[in-house]
Amino acid sequence: MAQVVRLLFALKSVWAVLAALVCGSFLIMLAGSDPIAAYTALFHGAFVDYWGFAATLVKTCPLLLAGLAVVLPLRAGLFNIGGEGQIYIGALFATIVALYVPELPGPIHIALASIAGAIGGALWALLPAILKAYQRINEIIVTLLMNFVALHFVSFVVSGPMMEEGAPYPYSPEIPLGLFLPHILPRTDAHLGVVIAVVFALILYVVFRRGVAGYTLSTVGENPHAARYAGMSVERHIIVSFLVAGAFAGLAGTFEVLGHRYRLFHAFSQGYGYDGIVVAFLANLNPLFAIVSALFLAGLRSGANVMQRAVGVQVTVVEAIQGLVIIFVAISLAFRYRAGAVGQFLARRAAVEAALDKPGGDGAALDKPGAGGAAP
Amino acid sequence: MIDILFDLRLLTDFLSTSLRLSVPLVFAAIGGVLSERSGVFNISLEGMILAGAFGAAVGAFFLNDPFGGLLIGILFGMAAGVVLAGMGVSLGVNQIVAGIAINLFVLGITAFLSRIVFGAQANTLQLPGFRAFSLPVLSAIPIVGPVLFGQDLLVYVMFASVLAVHMFLYWTPWGLAVRAVGENPAAADSAGISVNTVRYACVIAGGAFAGMGGCYLVLSQVFLFSEHMSAGKGFIALAAVILGRWTPGGAMLACLLFGFFDALQLRLQFTYQEIPHEFFVMLPYVISILALVGLVGKPQPPAAVGRHYRREAK
């Protein structure tokens, strides 16, 4: 009996998703449609139909990469909310290399543009990382502000210097044909980016499980004091994890340009950076599960369009359902507060901040008035 | 460009627009200040604005009265606050995740419901709203007069709100409790203050204020509801809270700055296309970052913001 209960409990995220879908069905009924038909159209259109699945894959790419950009630093107790800005700057760098570097053989040029995109995203993450590691400035706030700067800066670039001649609204010229990412499903839009994203997710998973880096990140996040005792540098881990996260997000932007839109559009990311946070939490911070949660979220979105065409239910109901999914899943995860990803994250975050206070780790040696009850 | 300074009518118009663009930001920012001062990071201001806007539209539509709209809008904003507080304060869910979830949900549900409620006429509605009126005598003062004293009711409510929240935070014992809870919840707890109650109250009140920002959009600006009409204002308000050093007056000034640059870049877009207007939009954010780094003063967020508080053992 206990085993059954344990299993049911472990599946609590699944129950949460189901609960959200049930609530969604009420909304669908409110709109005068049949929920079964609607959901069938949705899931069929997202995962079963050939072109529908391709559309899902296209959306999965940026979501997964953005999710990884959140998952990695979280292992060390850091919150990267700047995915959005890193996506934009990454896309910008990639587009610049695509448009202005003289034509090279296809794969090489693509690789170069991708690297540029990764560097762009990483650079955009560098400032908040340094501020956090050496000045203890809250990385959430800095990355949030930098998102705006990136968005508007890219907007400026594609409205002016990089704007396509005679375009009705801001976008860049199209990238050369040689830079288009190859398609993985014939006659569809699904491109290589999603494969690369999955590969990175798998690599990250392996690194987390087996890699020394996975171990040190976890140690820094769980107990920075012990990390110091073991000879690890807390500051270095902060910076490196942010740089790699920024690179992931930069690639998300890169592949949107190289694989999907073929131009740099003003405001092209409709919140992928923030969606990455959703992907990460739904996956309980596990890179392998992130593949699933990114697919799921992408499926919901692309299936919504099919649902609207087929049954007439607006796509906005899916937006609402997504919100419910996260709310319910977050609540369900909170029910083992201490052991859940959220509780752990909070504990790690506080620990990292406390460790940065220790001399030898820069930062003022202030005694934090913490939630410290006296020890017995 | 400079001619604007010499044409009184143009200048007055410009400043008036500038103020009106700031109003929803100020409301939301006050909500953010209250919430964060008590230690709760509120990234769902966007959703709260939208919830308030939708509520205002619904209320005005069915009750045929702008005050009805205002009431419903405030209630919807508070409802969003209840969810945020429930998740973030009681359950210990990460406040950012909770905020983003609320944003997503409100975005979707308001768009969805508005189609159902208002049907096809959604975009051509003319809801009852608050019209501008001029205060006698005061509005005759050149420039300042029409700008400050020729606005609609909600604008005056906005100014009053800023003042009220300021007085609350700095003059009343409850405001003191709020400030303590946000800086050192353990100290507040040991002084007998219920940390969770304070946080709930601040987040819900924050939702009310942010909701009013949404009400303004509907009841004073466009008199209808359209999907996603909050358009990122909630995030701008968050930046304003930071730039304004987590004080009501500072946040208001920061919002006015944002509104000013917004009006400026709008004008530039339409009359002087050569000047890159985006730089003016970016400027307030860059200033905020510089401020955080300490180049332009060094604002400190409330020390306990974002951290779940649990008393150790009992």
Added chain:
Amino acid sequence: MTDDRKGAAAGASGGTPARRASPSGAAGGTPAPKLALEGIEKSFGALKANDGVTFAVAAGTVHSILGENGAGKSTLMNILYGLYQPDSGRILIDGREVRITDPRAALEHGIGMVHQHFMLVPTLTVVENVVLGMKGQGLRLPVREHAARLAELSASFGFDIDPHEPVAQLPIGKQQRVEILKLLYNNADILILDEPTSVLTPTETEPFFDVLRRLKASGKTILFITHKLEEVMAIADTVTVMQLGRVKTTVRTADTNPVKLAREMVGRDVIFQVRRTAHATGDTMLEIDRVSAASDRGLPALDAVSLSVRAGEVFGIAGVDGNGQRELAEVIAGLQPVTAGTIRVGGVDINTASVSERAHDLGIAYVPEDRHRDGLVLSHSVAQNMMLRSYNRPPFARYGFHDAGAIRRHAETLVKAYDIRLQSIDQEIRYLSGGNQQKVILARELEGSPRVVVAAQATKGLDVGAIEFVQKQILEQRDRGVAVLYISTELEHLMDIADRIGVMFRGRLTGVMRIEEATSESLGLLMAGVEAA
């Protein structure tokens, strides 16, 4: 003269929280003690923090609670302050039983507490901190009136505090006075001070004692928790010594002396025998040469400490916790920088060596004082913790990846060798008992054939069997020719296995002598800061 009575006056009943009632007591009888505790018990899971604590305090006196870390003093004070509820027992104020449900209730009974970590909000001013949470203030906080009254109160006690100054800008000594003012302003007459001098420099201590004397003179009752014997003798009228949750004795300071107190505080029955055989020692392996260092908070912790340990020798460091022992261990391990002086291992200056270098290349093994904070990652598995210090080296790591098999084999070998009790090496180490956790640390540290072992409070929180095991390990290292620096508050343990011994007091090392010349009395006096007679 103050009377020191155990037991409460009869006649107290019911639990209604009374406002400061006048002492009940039959006409002609002695008044009830201001505060009395009877049979207070409190457990946290398996740990019994307070075991039948009973004593009484007379009004207008300074009563000290003396004991080492883990004696149960803080738990007791938190019960008095309403943060914890006792499992059983009674609290009586002025002879009447009371129930203290939370800090506000405590304050209503006249009990106030100044914690070791101040409960102040740094960004608020003094007066704001003082009036925080006060009931019945109305709509507008009358800050000016409060500030004026506060200034008066402050002046009457000789504090020099500006009510409008933000607390963050006040030096620690003044912040402490603000905490006291807070209590006085709220009409507390029982003041509990938790290790108040731990944040003060030696020069600030005497003015602080003056404050206590003035408070006492105005009729306040003061309870202060400490482990510093000389303070007890200097300022307290009466003292209760606690050890392992129990009260060992309650006496008037006039009737006792530091030696007796020291013995009560640290003395233990010797319950096991560990054999130590004399043998020749080798060259000097560890040299600490006039080393000074600061604590985490930036206060001076080590003051020109010099000592040397030979190969094959156990050098014991005695002393009550908080006198610099932790910092001494940390500077050798490389976790805390030295501000002056040199440390040499095998004749080589190690000041520039990193933590990792000291562990692997210089052969320094370190068993940290706070094993949960510094030595283990509680949510990691036993196997992972076993390789914590060598996580980056073969055979565990190759080309940036961990060899799970090697990690497990390593852990299994050590588990067997050290007889560590656990369910599986994959379980989270937080579930192991303290003794087994310590075994993991010892196994890890000792396996690399170190030349120097620094063991800080290695027997803390362990049961008898584990203690014996640890002592045996240390002796084994000694017999192998390792230089061991063994820091402990447990005098008996030290005297069992040390070859030479010294005492840390206020950051200085005193009374270094061969173990044959040492007696617990002489060591106890040194621990109390009293020069050897």
